[in-house]
Amino acid sequence: MALLSVRNLHARVGDKDILKGIDLEVGAGEVHAIMGPNGSGKSTLASVLAGRDAYEVTKGEVLLDGKPLLELAPEARAAEGVFLAFQYPVEIPGVGNLHFLRTALNAQRRVKGLEELDAMDFLQMAKEKSKLVQLDAAFMNRSVNEGFSGGEKKRNEIFQMAVLEPRLAILDETDSGLDIDALRTVAGGVNGLRSPQRAMVVITHYQRLLDYIVPDKVHVMAGGRIIRSGGRELALELEEKGYGWLGLQDGKGAATKGGEARR
Amino acid sequence: MTPGLTRYVDVASRFQARDTATTPAWLQRVRQEGLAHFARLGLPTTRDEAWKYTNLAPIADGAFVPSATAGSTAELAAVVARLALPGPRLVFVDGRLSPELSSVAGLPRGLTLKPLRDALVEDGAFLEAELGQRALAAEHAFTALNAALLEDGAVLRLAPGALSEVPVQLVFLTRGDAPVLASPRILVVAGEGSEATLVETYASATGGGSGQGFTNAVTEVTLGDNASLKHYRLQAEGDAAVHVGGLHVRQGRDSRFVSHTFAFGGVLARNEVHVTFAGEGGDATLNGLYVGRGTQHLDQRTALDHAVPRCTSRELYKGVLDDRARGTFHGLVKVRQDAQRTDSRQQNRNLLLSEHAQADTRPQLEILADDVKCAHGAVVGRLDAQALFYLRSRGIPRAEAERLLTYAFARELVDAVPEGPVRASVEGLLAPKLPGAPRTEVTA
Numbered sequence: 001m002a003l004l005s006v007r008n009l010h011a012r013v014g015d016k017d018i019l020k021g022i023d024l025e026v027g028a029g030e031v032h033a034i035m036g037p038n039g040s041g042k043s044t045l046a047s048v049l050a051g052r053d054a055y056e057v058t059k060g061e062v063l064l065d066g067k068p069l070l071e072l073a074p075e076a077r078a079a080e081g082v083f084l085a086f087q088y089p090v091e092i093p094g095v096g097n098l099h100f101l102r103t104a105l106n107a108q109r110r111v112k113g114l115e116e117l118d119a120m121d122f123l124q125m126a127k128e129k130s131k132l133v134q135l136d137a138a139f140m141n142r143s144v145n146e147g148f149s150g151g152e153k154k155r156n157e158i159f160q161m162a163v164l165e166p167r168l169a170i171l172d173e174t175d176s177g178l179d180i181d182a183l184r185t186v187a188g189g190v191n192g193l194r195s196p197q198r199a200m201v202v203i204t205h206y207q208r209l210l211d212y213i214v215p216d217k218v219h220v221m222a223g224g225r226i227i228r229s230g231g232r233e234l235a236l237e238l239e240e241k242g243y244g245w246l247g248l249q250d251g252k253g254a255a256t257k258g259g260e261a262r263r
Numbered sequence: 264m265t266p267g268l269t270r271y272v273d274v275a276s277r278f279q280a281r282d283t284a285t286t287p288a289w290l291q292r293v294r295q296e297g298l299a300h301f302a303r304l305g306l307p308t309t310r311d312e313a314w315k316y317t318n319l320a321p322i323a324d325g326a327f328v329p330s331a332t333a334g335s336t337a338e339l340a341a342v343v344a345r346l347a348l349p350g351p352r353l354v355f356v357d358g359r360l361s362p363e364l365s366s367v368a369g370l371p372r373g374l375t376l377k378p379l380r381d382a383l384v385e386d387g388a389f390l391e392a393e394l395g396q397r398a399l400a401a402e403h404a405f406t407a408l409n410a411a412l413l414e415d416g417a418v419l420r421l422a423p424g425a426l427s428e429v430p431v432q433l434v435f436l437t438r439g440d441a442p443v444l445a446s447p448r449i450l451v452v453a454g455e456g457s458e459a460t461l462v463e464t465y466a467s468a469t470g471g472g473s474g475q476g477f478t479n480a481v482t483e484v485t486l487g488d489n490a491s492l493k494h495y496r497l498q499a500e501g502d503a504a505v506h507v508g509g510l511h512v513r514q515g516r517d518s519r520f521v522s523h524t525f526a527f528g529g530v531l532a533r534n535e536v537h538v539t540f541a542g543e544g545g546d547a548t549l550n551g552l553y554v555g556r557g558t559q560h561l562d563q564r565t566a567l568d569h570a571v572p573r574c575t576s577r578e579l580y581k582g583v584l585d586d587r588a589r590g591t592f593h594g595l596v597k598v599r600q601d602a603q604r605t606d607s608r609q610q611n612r613n614l615l616l617s618e619h620a621q622a623d624t625r626p627q628l629e630i631l632a633d634d635v636k637c638a639h640g641a642v643v644g645r646l647d648a649q650a651l652f653y654l655r656s657r658g659i660p661r662a663e664a665e666r667l668l669t670y671a672f673a674r675e676l677v678d679a680v681p682e683g684p685v686r687a688s689v690e691g692l693l694a695p696k697l698p699g700a701p702r703t704e705v706t707a
């Protein structure tokens with residue numbers, strides 16, 4: 001059984017249809033990359049999976065380990081193991097990064113019937129995990145993402161993932177805004193978290209990231225659908241030929257023959 | 264006169280008729296003038312510009328009377344122990360001084376703290392000269408009513424150059440078993456270059472239960488040149504209490520004044536702060552946090568009078584309103600023609616936590632000088648949906664996430680209190696109202 005099954009997923013905002021029938025199966029231990037032009041619906045898919053209520057699911061279903069996910073509140077999905085590294089991590093002045101993360105971890109532990117971690121134990125664990133992405137202790141003491149640079153925010157997302165140890169991690173353009181060294185660090189952190197029990201969906205615009213985080217599968221989204229799926233080589237081909245090669249104009253709009261193009 | 268007003272006037276007249284033989288003539292005159300002004304001004308209504316948002320119905324029937332005694336029970340002592348800061352303090356119960364619960368031990372050198380009723384007898388000339396100079400009975404009905412019933416309160420005097428690290432605390436308890444009218448008057452006169460901290464704590468002896476009662480407090484502060492005062496008003500009575508408080512400050516040259524108003528309690532509370540810059544180079548910071556729920560009505564009124572050049576004022580008031588609570592803010596900054604190089608900033612931000620909560624905000628600038636820096640702004644908003652989703656996506660349940668974000672909104676004003684016993688007291692009073700505060704915060 002796949003760890004994540006997305007079946008014929010449709011979603012909209014207001015009366016605007018954004019996802020128009022997504023099918024996606026990700027097995028435990030696998031890493032899938034999703035590419036596709038701006039506005040094709042990648043972040044929407046990620047948000048719908050994480051439970052953002054701005055989006056209305058109009059059709060389809062999502063299963064996590066065979067259990068329906070869409071009826072759960074975002075916090076319940078997190079406790080089931082869903083983690084979204086945001087494309088635009090939110091700044092939350094007044095909420096300390098460490099306090100926030102300990103609150104989150106303990107909330108998840110409560111749901112699982114585990115004992116809560118006290119401040120000292122948590123701190124020790126957090127320090128250990130922060131090394132993975134080389135996030136300085138100073139950032140842990142600041143308000144959540146407040147005044148963090150773009151790259152620092154992305155590292156903070158991966159740091160949170162390391163602490164929360166999700167079953168399904170969705171990384172939405174975690175590579176954008178990173179300099180080359182940071183990209184290596186973050187990719188190294190992500191690779192360190194690859195495990196046979198964990199699935200990852202990596203959304204990116206750049207083949208470069210996939211040199212570091214080597215995916216098992218690559219999907220191309222356009223116009224709210226997955227129009228092409230393939231192996232790693234699909235990303236290389238896209239890099240070389242652009243989206244036009246898949247019948248897309250300037251990376252915009254829907255696939256001309258979306259259905260047929262799918263493998 | 265409305266029947267309610269007549270009742271207040273009768274109550275004050277009876278009060279003034281006692282002990283006329285032993286009451287000094289000047290004090291009789293202050294009280295009588297107060298009563299006359301009160302009768303003339305009447306209780307404000309929403310037709311009065313300054314009371315536009317606040318309906319005084321809970322006190323309009325005039326059913327409140329001054330208490331005869333304070334008393335000191337074990338229960339009261341326990342409440343005082345919970346609220347007390349280390350340092351000298353005077354305690355009042357239902358507006359009456361409780362000598363048993365008070366303690367002026369440890370008063371730093373150069374500070375004099377006296378119960379008003381003692382000072383009225385012992386320091387008549389001083390009080391006659393100082394009382395009613397900052398808070399004008401002729402202009403404010405509640406100041407007038409307070410003057411009409413003048414008897415209890417406190418006088419804090421700072422000798423020139425006196426420096427005090429320990430806060431001086433005044434605790435006002437409302438017992439809440441009878442409709443009592445408490446009218447404390449506080450007088451602070453700070454000599455040149457002196458520095459002190461004054462904390463006024465208002466609470467219900469019932470531990471925040473029902474506890475009716477009407478507190479009408481007036482504080483007058485005169486800061487000498489280069490003097491510095493930190494003033495805290497922790498207004499945290501039970502949900503049935505009514506509170507009207509006026510803080511009136513006059514700042515001398517290069518003086519510094521910081522006011523922290525925490526308004527958490529009462530079914531109806533009005534907290535006023537009036538500051539007049541009378542000497543150049545003065546600096547005033549007005550901080551306020553009001554947190555209402557249920558049907559609480561919390562009304563903040565501030566007025567900064569930049570009457571002379573080169574003064575600085577900073578004002579930040581935040582409101583958190585849940586259920587059907589209503590918060591109002593009206594802040595006036597007046598910059599007179601001569602007050603060149605005034606630097607003033609005023610902000611009011613409100614967070615509504617329910618559909619039925621309401622905030623009215625009215626920042627007001629009146630600028631007559633031309634070489635000034637003035638900014639003001641007001642916001643009424645709700646919890647940020649993106650931040651809420653971010654927290655929930657990490658596994659934090661909605662209610663807990665909302666509490667975290669609510670505390671995050673308010674904490675700026677808690678953090679503005681220097682770490683120490685006063686901060687701890689604020690946090691303790693705030694905790695039941697805003698439970699999102701971190702219990703133990705460890706830093707890496």
Ligand SMILES: Nc1ncnc2c1ncn2[C@@H]1O[C@H](COP(=O)(O)OP(=O)(O)OP(=O)(O)O)[C@@H](O)[C@H]1O
Nearest residue numbers: 013016018036037038039040041042043044045054
């Ligand atoms: N809350 C919203 N309200 C209105 N439109 C929305 C909303 N969220 C997404 N959209 C629209 O849906 C489409 C898909 O957006 P989405 O953010 O999912 O794209 P994306 O593939 O992640 O793009 P990018 O590569 O630029 O990040 C866009 O046209 C976008 O404007």
Ligand SMILES: [Mg+2]
Nearest residue numbers: 042043044087
């Ligand atoms: Mg996106």
